Amino acid sequence: MANPAPPRPAGRSPGRPCPVCGKPAPAEAPHRPFCSARCKQVDLGRWLAGDYAIPGEPVDPLAEEE
Structure with a gap:
């Protein structure tokens, strides 16, 4: 049987790194x-x-005019 992970001390949650600079948040x-x-x-x-984009279906510019 595997040993459970030890509990973390309160208030010391590492959180995730900042998505911009990578520092711990x-x-x-x-x-x-x-x-x-x-x-x-x-x-x-x-x-x-516009540096980020969510991928989607290609859009035909001529089809939108109609």
């Missing part, structure tokens, strides 16, 4: 999943600039 961070307000704004800027 505590689970209790107010800007979660980002480590700071700056990284949150950088991510928003990337979305607004």
